[in-house]
Amino acid sequence: MLAGELGQAGVRTLLLERRAEPSEVAKAGGLAGQILELLHFRGELDRFCEAGGSKGPEAVPSLPFGGLQLDFSQIPDPPMQVLRLPQPQLEAALADRASERGSEIRRGHEVIGLQQQDGVVKVEVRGPQGRYEMATQFVVGCDGGRSRVRDLAGIPFRGTSLPEIERLASVTVPESVTLLDDGGLQVDGIGRIPFGYTATERGVFACSGLEGRLSVYTAEVEAREYDDAPMTIAELSASVNRVLGVDLPLGEPLRMTRFGYSAKQADTYRHGRIFLAGDAAHLFPAGGVAVNAGMLDAANLAWKLAGTIHGWAPPDLLDTYSDERRAAAERTLLHTRAQVALRRGYGPDGDALRALVLELTADEQPLRRLGALMAGTDAGAPKSQVHPLVGTFLTSRALSVQQGDPRFAGMLRTGRLVLLDLADRPDLRELAGRWGEHVDVIRATIDPPPADALLIRPDTHIAWAATSQTAVQTALRTLREALSTWLGTRPHQRTESPA
Incomplete structure (x- = not known):
């Protein structure tokens, strides 16, 4: 995203990617929130709709929030739009966009050293042909939660890592499972399994039977690490059994991913000529927000970098990137941390907390407030004395x-x-x-x-x-x-x- 933004602004960029080939794992299932508004105003939304084989964003009637389903159907203009676009197709569309705008992409090249001096950043890289060095005006670390760039720049990354392993999958529907109109399941030999989240003393289970496919989610505390080992149906089935206590029939896998959650943020997104964006800058303990936040980071940083490189930007323009996007991430951390408390609550106390929040969201104003947080349009800007729209996103x-x-x-x-x-x-x-x-x-x-x-x-x-x-x-x-x-x-x- 950042390389494409900079290329559009006439800035020459080089993208170094550690992986030799793009991942085929669909960790994210699409775009949602403010990034869709940005792409619309840029006139680029059609490109991403075509990449996902979609006619356009959808106003979904309900969305998960901390073990609840928030009902947005009562609002004529819901704050959350969703564009179904699996991550491999999204990455391919963004790579094409960057290449078309003059960016060079080198796969299998890993940054192993950084040094700032004399107005440049010297970068040491390990590639397929060995080590080499280069000098550049700026470096942006978009290299994820375990960012090498962040570590080399010495930027602290504070917060907590949750002990749960999350598993999410979409599978075909086996004959012994009937999808109910309300999204729940009727399973032979087991009975009815309700749509949405179920908290047990062993973890969290969720399911939905929509659009002819069965979606299953589990979260449970595990001590082992999986690294990049692909998830299997057998692994998912065993997790469902441990959390829910039943053997749920599962069909053929359509999309499977395993991940962990953290609530962390870098102390700053800028150290001299080195910047951070996306998961390298922040990690959120809930799904559906990271891609939106990271792409908005890129949109914020790109025009400021371009203005600095082209010589027209005021001296402190680049500093506003870290200030603004850290404030936005704080708002996202606020609601995703709250979701952790909601979904982890087990027993009568947890049930009461979820029931109360659900009761509050029956009113439009709190529902809109939560929707704006989920969409990333509530970016933590102070209220303006000039006009209430100043400091907000265009929607x-x-x-x-x-x-x-x-x-x-x-x-x-x-x-x-x-x-x-x-x-x-x-x-x-x-x-x-x-x-x-x-x-x-x-x-x-x-x-x-x-x-x-x-x-x-x-x-x-x-x-x-x-x-x-x-x-x-x-x-x-x-x-x-x-x-x-x-x-x-x-x-x-x-x-x-x-x-």
Whole structure:
């Protein structure tokens, strides 16, 4: 994702991948949350839909949260959209995207040394032909929870590792199992197994019988380590027996993965010219959030790195990456740690906790709050005195339009900041035009508009907003301050921006 973002901005990148071949294990099953909004506004969503053989994101009626199923069907515009796209197909689409934009990908090349000096980073690499060295302006460690780059940079990675082993699989439905309309199972010789999570004194079990396939999940404490050994049906069956106490018939495997959970975050995402993104920067103890968070890290960092490399960025722009994305990760850690407490609770106390949370989510406001946390749109930004949208992510809901409104598809295609004029404000357009090729000015009509105008960063952060109630001089002053913050204080010669 990062290599493709940088390539779009005209930055030459080299991607070093330790594995000689892409993994075929579908650890993640798709994209969800704010990354789908970003891809829509970039005009790139169709690429990922085609990669997954999908017509587009779906508003799923319910999603798991700490052993519960949150019901979003009562909300006309659910905060969580899901695009089914198994990880191998996602990685292939991202690799193609990066290559098309000029990035070089070297597989089977492992970073074994880093040294910062004289304005560059010297990188020692072990490849198929032996060791070699190179020098580069910046290094970004996107190398996972056991990040070598993070360790070589000496960045602490604090938090806790959970003792459970998680197993997740989708299998075909055997003849002795009947899928019920509510997602539960009717199993010959066993009886009915309800849809959703079941906490026992030996662990957690969950199942769902939807779309003609059987999905099974277990979590249990185990002392052994599996490394990269592939999971088998026999292993999953034994885990179900230990946790649930029954021999559940399982069909042929369609997708199988085994993993562990941690709640950790790097002390900083930047050490000089070395950066961290994705799992190298943070690990969350719940599923469905890591890919979204990592790809949003990349979108945040890329345009700031590009501006620094091209020479137009203000001096402290790169520091905002660590501050912003660490705050976003704190919000994700908040709700995923809470999910740990919810799903681990066993007996009457655990049942009471889950029942109370489920009762609270019957109301729209707390359900929307949890949905925003799960979607990554609640990024921990302080409330703005200028406008409530400032510091939040651009979403279809923020614009008060339908999901996927074609008028705004590709609005952020160029990777530049965008002044979105929703009230025909030539004064604001003229001011933004002084920053020349670094700002696109786009006019549109929404009735009623959420603001007269919005300044939107390439990563979909809303950097500024003004309404008709904002005094003209105040609007011009605060817009100038926002443009100077993100693009530097010297306005460039005005040029026409594409609409």
